[in-house]
Amino acid sequence: MNFKINLLLSHLNEQLNFIDLEIDNPIKKCEKAIEISINSKEKLRVLIQKTNFKSDEEEIQFFKEIKPQFTSKVIYYNTIFNIEMKKPNGGTRVLKKYYNNELIKLKAFFDNELDFYKYYRSGNIYLDYKYFLRGKFDIKLSLDSYYFEADKTFATSHDFKVAKILANDLIQLYLENQLIMIENKDNNEKSQHKPNVKITWTAPxxxxxxxxxxxxxxxxxxxxxxxxxxxxxxxxxxxxxxxxxxxxxxxxxxxxxxxxxxxxxxxxxxxxxxxxxxxxxx
Incomplete structure (x- = not known):
């Protein structure tokens, strides 16, 4: 099973790398990446439903370390898609405010999930049997509402939270990079005389x-x-x-x-x- 999962993940990463190289438009890039990521996650679901875990430890490892790598990509590209679709038209000041507000939203998630974030980042395992075994949820452990609608054969109470943490790391990098690009562009515009015709690179x-x-x-x-x-x-x-x-x-x-x-x-x-x-x- 591990070989098939690793092959599936490797193929997903190769496809996403290709999209990243060949498609520059962020919205079109995200649309294609979401499609591929969802398809790959569905293949993973089918694979798991046909396989029995050999032990609780193997099941915990899957839902704590493996499945979130697939789910996080769906979350990441869907979030970036929505950010870019809602991006306002305006100058650097408007865009900076917009992207900074998105960073504030990420911090709000971190604040709301601080206990679990510390647990996960510190490498603790003493609650793994509740967080990452199917059917072992504890209502007292701050569950997302989505869990009660999820396929219980392919979800635990906290694997989605791990995926969210992984995705948010990438989203933060994306937003910070956008702010740096805006700042650099603003500085360039102030420091140089521009020709009458602006020439931009429109090929990939x-x-x-x-x-x-x-x-x-x-x-x-x-x-x-x-x-x-x-x-x-x-x-x-x-x-x-x-x-x-x-x-x-x-x-x-x-x-x-x-x-x-x-x-x-x-x-x-x-x-x-x-x-x-x-x-x-x-």
């Missing part, structure tokens, strides 16, 4: 990363005497874009099964076509 970020590595490999900047990091930061500055973990993105590009230089190949084909069309006109 993965394409810009592919181009970044190609130009660095060719040594086209400063006669090749410039670091990859400096070029990446320059691209992020002029295009007002966050390339994120571009080194990891390059590793993903390297492992593509087909056409590892997809964007550069497309550039080549498009330019040749334009040249050919120009010849026809002449």
């Amino acid at each position: 970020k993965v394409s810009l990363t592919e181009l970044l590595y190609a130009l660095h490999s060719q040594g086209v900047f400063n006669n090749g005497a410039v670091d990859l990091k400096d070029i990446a930061e320059y691209f992020e500055h002029i295009f007002e874009i966050d390339l994120g973990q571009y080194r990891r993105t390059f590793l993903e590009i390297r492992t593509r099964k087909t056409d590892r230089t997809k964007f550069i190949t497309s550039l080549n084909e498009t330019l040749i076509k334009r040249m050919d069309n120009a010849d026809d006109i002449i």
Whole structure:
């Protein structure tokens, strides 16, 4: 069973990594990620219902450590989807207030679940038999209302709370990153003279990363005497874009099964076509 679960989780992470690389629009990214995460969690449910746990310890481990990894992804992407859908139109001040309010909501969850948060984060196990065994709930232990509507064959009283903690960690990072990007953009706008026409990168970020590595490999900047990091930061500055973990993105590009230089190949084909069309006109 562990092998099948690990394979399912690995496949889910691979799909989500691919979406993260190929889709830049946060709303579309979340829609696709939610669909994939729900499908993966349903496969997990079917797998568990066909299998008997060998011991209470194995069941506790599943609901405390494994299932929350699947559920947390649904929570994370659904929350980000709602945050981005409700994001107001406005300047940096409006957006900062909006994202800071979302951070306050996360803190409210932390405050409401402080006892369990401390229990889980400190690695305690003395209440695991109540928290993470099916049918062993204790009404005195601050249960979420959703638990009474949940499938009791695939839920314990607190596995959802663990998933919520894991998701909130990622949501906090997302919100803090958005605030940093807003601050950097605001500072850039104040410190530099802008041209009359604003040019933004509208292709996927993965394409810009592919181009970044190609130009660095060719040594086209400063006669090749410039670091990859400096070029990446320059691209992020002029295009007002966050390339994120571009080194990891390059590793993903390297492992593509087909056409590892997809964007550069497309550039080549498009330019040749334009040249050919120009010849026809002449």
